[in-house]
Amino acid sequence: MNFLRPEFLWALPLVALPVVIHLLNRQRYQRVDFSAMEFLRLALKRTRKRLFLEDFLLLLLRTLAVLLLILALAKPGADPGSLLAGRSARAEILLLDASLSMAHRQGGTSAFERALAFGQESLEQLAPERGDRAALIVAGTTAERTAYGDPAEVLSALQEQDQPGNGEAALASALEMALRSADSLAAEGPEEIRISILSDLQLSAWDFEGSEGQAIRRLAEAGHFVQILDTGFRKRQNTAVLELRVDPPELSPGEYGQVRARIRHFGEQARSGLRLSLVVDGVPVHQEVLDLEAGEELDWNHALALADPGPRGLELRLAGDSLPTDDRRCRILPVRPAPRVLLIGEAAAAGEPDGIRESILPFLDLGEGSPVRLEQRLPGRLGSDVLEKVDVVLLADPGPLPPSTLAELATFHSRGGGLFLALGPRTGEADHAEVLEALQVPALAIGPVVRLNDGNAKLAIREAQHPALRLFEDPVWRPLLTEVPFAAFRQIRLPAETPGSLADFQVILDFIQPTGEGAEFGPALVEWEPEGRGRLVAMAASPLPAWNRMVEVPGGTLPLLLDLVAHLTPRPGHPLEVQVGGSLELIWPRAPSEVLLTDPTGTSRHPSSPTALLPGGRAKQRLAETAAIPGAWTAEARLLDPSGEEETLVERIAVVTPAAESDLSPAPTSMVTSLLPEGVSVRRLGEESPDPAAESTAPSGPRDLSGHLYRGVLLLLIAETLLAALLDRRRG
Structure with missing residues (x-):
């Protein structure tokens, strides 16, 4: 026997109170002898036993009433599984859907x-003293059992869940x-176990024919009662920014790009007067008002040019609705200064025709305001001091290179620098083999010069979406x-086409016969992009x-060379966009002395994870295990340059919400x-279970013995009062 209020048991001595009162009442009468006393003694002797039994019965009823009152105040409960308990011990498992869609609000509350x-x-219906147990499982971007065991502890953990996640x-x-x-x-003992799945039953999130459905079937087969409660609302209207991008994905200062967005209105009613704002680094640069029909998806675009270089944070915002988190979406737009290009080559001797160096130089050395900062x-x-200050090295048919130069080029490439091999007649096959061996390019070979005596070759585009071929997507150009x-x-x-041999190679242009089709003469432009290193292109179609x-077609040659150089410029060693719940990792050009990470709310902290050194002196660091807040995250690092001076490098990453979470449509x-x-109960919260038999198997509330x-x-x-009245009447 257990008691919820055992402090009342200290009142048990009060059970003797009726006996004490009875004894005190007997002592208050004074004994007086008189002449008829002897006759009364004879009469009392005949009725003593009956009077004793009557008084004892009254005293017993009063004593039991006091005893039961004290026990009731102490709130007794029977041991688990006993007959007095009224039921066996039971357990409650709550599975809480903490996805973004659960934040949808209506009528002052959310799902x-x-x-x-x-x-x-x-949980409040459970009684630990009866052996009841509980567990809380929160399904966010990862599943976590936040509490287990004592129902009071599980209830406390549940009350700490103030809002769902963003993924x-x-x-x-x-x-x-x-x-x-x-x-x-x-x-652990409970015979009845109920699993309550609390979710908005979002159709895009649940696969009842797949993994989720199989897990529910296993729960039911194990003999547990499973109920799925739809906590969402009947009408679920939402407007969201599903995608935000920029074409091209990188810009030069002053260059125009197209900001493109996909906006969709989920709902059965049209929405008019929707305010839209385009914000750059927290400053609005464009605003307009939209009208959306029911279920309409809008492809929105706006031209944008930015003057200041660096990773710029773009955000498209809609006026808030019942699910505000997906009303804004972020994108990082790198605005890169003109790439620094080092051209390595020797001038043609006097009297000789122009070589690759002389042919390429006019396209890159365009004077002040040039899109390329050229050095020769x-x-x-x-030396390493020169390569530390450039982004791309262009080998303009340089001829044989000394071993020291090859070693410097290999180090430059390993830390992310871009290499442009402009192939010509001056550098022989053996010289090219030394370059490729130093760079550890697997199985790529530069062969002899092919001369077409009976005609000419032309170029065929193999990869039309390559960044260097942007101009030529248009059939006019x-x-x-x-x-x-x-x-x-x-x-x-x-390399020979064996499984995986061409994984890092990409053929961009081919040489073909003017009247034929297919790659008759082999590749004209090849790119190699190994993981963790810079890009490399080998161009057999260099101007000569x-x-x-x-050289005679500058309208095609100039954009091709400039876009190739821009494509080879080192990129951040991290993705510019990460979905909510993903980790944030950066690759710094050198090991930083200090890093400060700032989330979209403005909260800053110093990451505790160490940096891992990579080839070429670069350093990899995990800044956050889980990015839970959507928006632009900023990492600011202090580094020492080769001369020993401190510099500050800023990188940014956009954390975005999953587009599928914006469609709130429930599974019927x-x-x-x-x-x-x-036997699995499925119902909307607030509605009666469609299966009364299944509902009856659910555990009911505990029975209180104090009642x-x-x-x-x-x-x-009542019995004591009636008996006392009867006895008083009989005794006159």
Whole structure:
């Protein structure tokens, strides 16, 4: 027997109070003898036994009434599984959907808050003294069992869940965790285990024919009662920014790009007067008002040019609605200054025709305001101090390179620098082999010069979406590249096509016959992009008057060379966009002395994870295990340059919400019921269960024994009153 209020048991000595009062009442009478006393003694002797029994019965009723009153105040409870308890010990497992869609609000509350209220009510019905147990599993971007065991501790953990996350819910993992928790609880004694799944049943999130449905079936097959409660609202209207991008994805200062967005209105009613704002680094640069029909998806665009270089944070904002988190979306737009290019090559001797160096130089050395900052060096005059200050090295058919230059180029490439091999007649096959060996380019070979005596070759585009071919996507400008004749070129030989051999190679242009189709003469432009290193291109179609007429078509040659150089410029060693729940990792050009990470709310902290050194002196660092807040995250690092001076480097990453969470459409209850086993209860919160038999198997609230005791006290007092009245009447 357990008591919820054992302090009242100190009043048990009061049970003797009726006996004490009875004894005191007997002593207050004074004995007086008189002449008829002897006759009364004889009469009393005949009725003593009856009077004693009557008084004893009254005293017993009064004593029991006091005893039961004290026990009732102490709130007694029977041991688990006993007959007095009225039921066996039971357990409650709450699986809480903490995805973004659960933040949808209506009527002053949200689907998540409705789920919390139901969970709190369920846990308050449990009684630890009866052996009841509980568990709370939160399905955010990862599944986590936040509390287990004592219902009071689980209730406390539930009350700490103030709002859902900003990403998807790991529902399948959470259901597997619920199954393991149910097995553990069953081993601890509870015979009845209920699993309550509290979710808005978002159609895009639940796969009842897949992993989630299989996990629910295993729960039901294990003999547990499973109920799925839809805590969402009947009408679910939402407007969201599903995608934000910029074409091209990188800009130069002053260059115009197109900001493109995909906006969708989920709902059965049109929405008019929707305010839209485009914000750059927290400053609004464009505003307009939209009208959206029911279910309409809008492709929105706006031209934008930015003057200041650096990673710029773009954000598209809509006027807030019932799910405000997806009303804004962020994008990082790198605005890069003109790339620094180092051209390595020797001038042609007097009297000789122009070589690759002389042919390329006019396209890159465009004077003040040029999109390229050009510097030149002879092949033997190259040091690490020079390479530290450039982004791309262009080997303009330099001829043989000394070993020291090859070693410097290999270090430059390993730390992310771009390499441009402009192939010509001066550098032989053996010289090219030394360069490729130093750079550790697997199995790529530069062959002999191919001369076409019976005709010319032309270029065919193999990768039309390559960044260096942006101009030629338009059929109007494509002939400026594809109609240029080639009489000679260097042969490029790729590795044999075995599984995985071409994984890092990309053929961008091919040489073909003017009247034929297909790559008749082999690749003209090849890119190699190994993981963790810089990009490298080998170009057999470099401008050279003796071999081709590229110099005579500057309208095609100039944008091709400039876009190739821009493409080879080192990029951040991290993705510019990460989905909510992902980790944030950066690769710094050198090991930083200090890093400060600032989230979209303005909160800053110093990451505690150490940096890992990479080839070329770079350093990799994990800044955050989980990025939970959508928006632009900023990392500011202090580094020492090769001269020992301190510099500050700023990088940014956009953390975005999953677009699928914006569609709030629920899975129809009838469909869910048809896909799940019989006995699994599926209903909307606030509605009666469609299966009364299944509902009756759910655990009911605990029976309070103190109520029975209070009723017993009342009955004893009534019996005592009636008996006392009867005895007084008989005794006159």
